[in-house]
Each structure stands twice: as C-alpha cells, then as structure tokens.
Amino acid sequence: MAEQAKSPPKLGIAARAMQALGGAPAPDYLAALNPEQRLAVETLHGPVLVLAGAGTGKTRVLTTRIAHILRLGRAHPSQILAVTFTNKAAREMKHRIGEMVGQIVEGMPWLGTFHAIGVKILRRHAELVGLKSNFTILDVDDQIRLIKQILEAANIDEKRWPARIFAGILDGWKNRGLTPDQVPAGEAMAFANGKGKELYAAYQERLKTLNACDFGDLLLEQLRLFRHHPDVLADYQRRFRYILVDEYQDTNVAQYLWLRLLGQPRSNTTAVIPARREAAEPESRTGNDGLRVRAEDGAPRNDDISGPARTLRNICCVGDDDQSIYGWRGAEVDNILRFEKDFPGATVIRLERNYRSTGHILAAASHLIAHNEGRLGKTLHTEDVPGEKVTVTGAWDSEEEARAIGEEIEQLQRKKHKLDEIAILVRASFQMREFEDRFVTLGLPYRVIGGPRFYERAEIRDALAYLRVINQPADDLAFERIVNVPRRGLGDATVKQLHDHARMSRVPLTEAARAMIETDELKPKPRGALRDLMTAFDRWRTQAAHLPHTELAEIVLDESGYTEMWQKDRSADAAGRLENLKELVRSMQDFENLNGFLEHIALVMDRDADGITDAVSIMTVHSAKGLEFDTVFLPGWEEGLFPHQRSLDESGRAGLEEERRLAHVAITRARKRAKIYFATNRRMKGLWNSTIPSRFLDELPEAHVEVTEAKGGFGGMGGYGSMGGMRGAFGGNSRFDNFAPAASSYATPGWQRAQKRQRDDDAFGGFGDEASEYESAARYANDDEGLSGSAYSVDSPPPLRGRVREGGDFSPRPGSHSSRGAGASRGRFAARREPLTIEGELVAKSTGVSSAFARGDRVFHIKFGNGNVVAVDGNKLTIQFDKAGEKRVVDSFVERV
DNA sequence: GATGCAACGCTTTTT
C-alpha cells in the first residue's frame, strides 16, 4: 500500500481511513475539516507533504493528525516525533493536541523544537560524541567570547578578522551540516588567510574541553552520532513511527539531513555515512571587508546522500514555500521544493482555502506573490466576503507616516476596536522607534514584540553565570563573566594569569584558581579576593544540595554583592534591572531544580508577553509570521527598505523573491484590514533620503487596492511630483509616481501656514527634484558612495520639514536641548513636539481630567527611568528625566516613586 | 579601575 499513486483519488484515502476506523462515523474532529485538510490528516502511510498557504489551517492539520494517530492507536505518544522551530509553536501544538485528545498530553516526549529534541538525544548518548551528559549549551554571547579567545590564541588580528564575522561563517557551515574537515577549501580560505578550517577545528576542540555545545552542534553532533553509530540511529528509527515537521520551508541543510536520517528506512543506515551536501546557492553568504564566501567547487548537490528511501516511512512535512523568509539564516526553500524527489511516493496535498482574510486582502496577497518564479504554486481562495480593500497611503516622511497611522488607530479605537487586534509590522526594527515615540505622545498603549529578550539582558546573564558555575564548575565562560562582577579586584591581569595556569595544566579556570590560591604567584590582594570568591562558590555549592534553587539564587545574588551593585547604580535602568532579577528568581519557581532551569533558559529564550492588557503590537514582519490580526498596518513600503537594498545587493533575484514572500506574509497577517504606507522621505543611518515607493505596490492588483486620497492640506501639490523623474531612472512609470503624501492630520492651522509659506517660497520643488534624481541614479548604479553623497545631509532635513523649522516660530528652543548623550534624544523629541503643542494638538487630545500628578513629583517611567515632573497639562506631563532628558508623556505611563 | 573619546555599524532572528 506504500505504492500509492502520487495523486490518489482523494476520497479513496479518506474512505480507507474510515475503514480503518471500522466503518464508524468520523469523529467530530474530522468532520470539522475540509476535504484537503482531512486528506492530510488521514493519509497515514508514507511521506506526505502538505503545502499549506497562509491561513489555511496548517496547525490544525498537524495537531489533528497527531490526535488522529493517537486515537487510532497507530502509535503511542512516545513514538511520535513532532518538530517545530520555535518553542511557542511547540507549546501551542501540545496545548491543542491536549484539547483534542481530551487530556493533557504528558506522554509526547518528542514534541519540541529541533534543538530541544537534539539536547534530549545528545544527553542520552553524550559520551559517544565526546561530551558528558551535563554539557552546557552556549548562547551567542558565549560563543563570540570563545571565538575571541581562539583568535587570540592563533595570533589573529581581531581588528582585521572580527570574531563576530567568524561566528557568522561558523554558523553558516554548521547550518549546512559541515564539520571542519568537510568545509570546502575555497570557503575556508576566506577567513584569516585560509585559517578558517583550523580555527573551526580549534573551536570545536575547545568546546569539548568546556563540555559544551553551541546551538549548531545540537544538530551537528546528532548527525555525527547517527552516522557513526548506526545502532543508535536504528533505535530511533524504530522508535519514531510517525514524524511530523512544522514549517518545513524553514529547515536548513543540517535539519534536512537529520530528518533524512530519521526518516529513512531502517535497513538502509549504512549507506549514509558520508552524507554531505553543499548549499543550494552557488554563491552565498558574504561577510564584510570584501570577505566573500563562495562555494567554490560546484559539487553536485545531493549526490552523496543515500539513494531514494526504499521503504516509505511516515514522515509528514507541513510548510509553505511562499512563506519562506529565513533564507538568510540558512533555510533552504529548496528542501520543500524537492520533497517529492527526496521522498518518492510522497502524497502532496495543497491547502488552498483560506480561513483568515477577506477577499480583497487575499487577492492582493496572491497577486503579489504570483510575481515570484521559484514556487510550487498555490491559489488561495476564500469564501469570505470581499471586505475592505487594501489601502495604500503615501506620507511625506516617516514621522508623518507614524502620525497618520496613530490617527487611524485612534479612529479604530473610537469605534471600539480592540487594540490587541491591531498590529504594525515593519521591515526593519529601526522603524519601530518612530511609532513608539508617537504612541507615547498619544498615550496609546503598545507593546513591542521582539527586541532584546529577557534572557539576553546583561544582568540576567550575569546572574545565570553564577548559577552555571555552581552547577558546572568547568564552565569557564560563565566563570570569566562574573569573576570580577561586581568588581572585586580581579582584573584583566589576574584573569590572564589564571588563563595561563589553566592552559598549562589543562584544567578549567576554577580549578586553576583553586590551585593558585595556594601559591604566591598572585599578589596578596587579588589572591585574597579570589580565595573569598572560591570559598563562596564552595559554600553555595554545598547549599545547592539542600536548599530550594530559588532560595539559593537569592543567596547567591545577595552574597556575591551583585544585587548591591545595581542598588548602588544610579542609572535610569538600574531599577528595571533589579526588577528583572526578581523576575528571574520568580521564574525559577516553575522548575524542579537548578539543572532543569538552566536547561530551560538555554533553549527557551522566549518570554511571555508582558501584562499590558489591550495594546497595539509593534513588531517586524519576520516575527509576525504565524500570527494574525484584524487590522495590520504596513509602513515603509519603499525601495531600499522593502525590498531591502541589502537583500537585493547580496542575493539578487533570490533576495528580491524572498522580500516579496515577506511582503506576502505581511499582508496575509490581516483578517479584515491591511493598510500599507510609504513615505517619500526617510532618515536612514542618520541621513535623510528621498525614497520611491516600493515596486511591490505596483504589483498589487488595482481592483483590490484603494489608494487613499490625501484629506486636505496637500491637495494642490502637483509640484511635488519629483518622483516622475526618479522613475525615469528606474524605468517605467508607477501609478504612485505623483502620489501626494497623506495629510489627514495636517488640516491644522500650523500646517496650512507651513504649506502657504512653502508655496510662497517656491524654492523647494527644484531642490527636491535635483536631489532625488541624483540619488536614484546613484542608487541604480549601485554606488554606495554616490548614494550617501546624494542623500540630504543631517543638517538639511527634507525640504518641507526644513522650511517649517526655519520659519521663526517653529525653531527648536535654543540652548535648552544642547546637551549630548541621552540628552540628544530629548532634543530630537522636544524640537518636534514643541510646534505641535503650540498648534494645540496635544491640548486637544488631553482628557480634560486633571492629572493625579503635580509639578515637582518624582516619578518613574518604564522606558525613560526616573525623573521630575516639571509641568502638568491635563493628563500630559512634562518630565525632566535623569537620563533621558525632558519628555512629554501621558500620566498613565508613569508612577510615583 | 573609572572615565572619556574615537571608531564602527546599521535587515530580518531562533535555538
């Protein structure tokens, strides 16, 4: 029965599955599926590829399939391997399966991320790959510090060959499943004059001494394990009767190989040993400094992987080639495009009925993505109403864009839309700031998703380092991190001595330290400090045995002086850091012991959303994948930003297609409203650039898109059409060429005045044209020098703004904002705010209720820290922050201290 | 060991 035709009659399969159920009527969970979904759930034999377009019920299929397998008794929970990319996805799956099966699925030990499963397997067989089962998992920070040490030891100038770059290269190799000896000679040449390979080998060796793995190793070491120990592999192949993979389009080569190994027929294990495959792209990742990494040898791909699996195994991959947006970190769309070749006899099922978005949105997204060539092709359709058209709105600059979006959100809010159902999805994270600033002013609750994660904060890592040393004394990286934090007189000199000693005796640093306390190599002062520290660690280790780990953490933070260090720190974020430490201890409660906790944080770097009840979400398009909202705002659709210039430069056509997929992902996040924006001027890297609308806008179907009219203000701005000339250089006209910036918010007297002044002045048009033409020409000549040369300088913001500022009453207050550092942002903020206040906008937005705060109050703001209230205006406070300077904020954002 | 200044870089991000 393995020999099913590729396109079996759909009902046949379903019917057969029904028979398997003994002719009983389909259970509820099946009845709720559409025919294709049902086929995907019920095709339980042989490889299955489910191409699940956005919003077609992908997760539902996966979870139902698992529930179905369990219900039919085809496998025990422990015989199902289900892999996801993120912990979030894993959690969600577990939850939903539990709901369906009607109980908590404790018994699904092999449902998790690639990495979590990797750790589990590696811990069991650690000794077979040269590790001990309590090995540490290094995060990126540790990894870079380790590389630095390796580079130093090899006498490589870190200036010329930065550790970060090498970390990137290493990552690339590991993503492709390459061990040091497998690195193509050409690529190895590219770093440090051909030392790449050696360095990689040295790094791996060092990891072994540290009894540690980096993230890449969690996969790579498994490949090694399986290849060198076929018996172990066979054992897992036997165990996993069903394999399910989520987001298959995001798998990298290493993950692909891993799946191939596990998904292969058992008999075939010996054929696999030399498995190796080059990256799909002939030309690939680039470093800086002209460091081009190429796959020099055009080795035929995939030829050394064992031939087609002879016996079909039950592997089911779910993915969407149109949502592959992680090529830059090693994902290979190719894996999904080639599934049928890799797994002959595979059943391919397309899920094309979309349950998420209304008609216009879906049509717009489909039309856009149809411009891509390398795709399997799906046609999404919906039975939903057409709904609202996708809107495209032009804004003068990014500030106005933020203002217009803010306004639209307030309108939605007035119509009782939930803020939780609104998201702003940006291409690059620097775009977020503009919105944050705007929302703080408006008093609009928002949450930023992504950004520095909880466990990446310095204070958290420090605290963890202490715990890591207690847990595993050989953890040199952790030890080094905190040996002099807080300062205890163990500076670089002492640490270097420790290092020397450790290297000579080939022992971990802690051991070296222990030895050196007994000798008089060290000066008395550091020696004493070191002895104290080691005694403390001994004590904590003893306590660890009988105290609850949360208590231990508190003791350690306290006795080490770490808490005190932050208490004494007077900077704005010290309070937040202490709060984070408390949160850390709190979060430890969820774990049985220190070990479990440390493992969790190494792998589960995600943090649950903060407690804000109803708020607009701001995030990158990347982090929005998998999410959905009623209303989605998509700012920044401009050439150079979206599609991103670097993506085009580095990956050419493939890059453009990935950007287009990203745009497709962005639009398909919307259920009811997708609102696209572009600005004609944007500041990037400190310079104002005039920009042209994204080519993706032209690729949207006119019938489903509404180009919103400027609502007054800039009506008569034919003269602004500087973009016609720019398009000339670009080739072909865009219907957005003469687009007037949206000015919905500019019906204010101030703007009318500014506009009038500008018209009277009439000098602006010429300037705009000239600069823009030069700029776009330079851009398409792909000449970076020219590009920055053509951009407006920092001192001359885009023409209109410049005019406004220069016009007497709008100029920033002199003197008061001139301080540097943190004050700089204040200057930026205040200079812009001022005119708005004058024009009464802020007053108009005030609730009228007098604030609970008074002048002189000492307050705390989550973002800006502590400060003093210098003025109160309704619910708007002007606060002089200690660190962040003077800002106007809404009172609900601060609390009294 | 703290402080200050110059230099760098700046898409997307999980584990």
Next chain:
DNA sequence: GCGTTGCATC
C-alpha cells in the same frame, strides 16, 4: 543619528 565598544589616559 545613535548606541555600543574598544582603547588610551589619568
């Protein structure tokens, strides 16, 4: 423009 980082200096 702005935040981070590394080095030099006191």
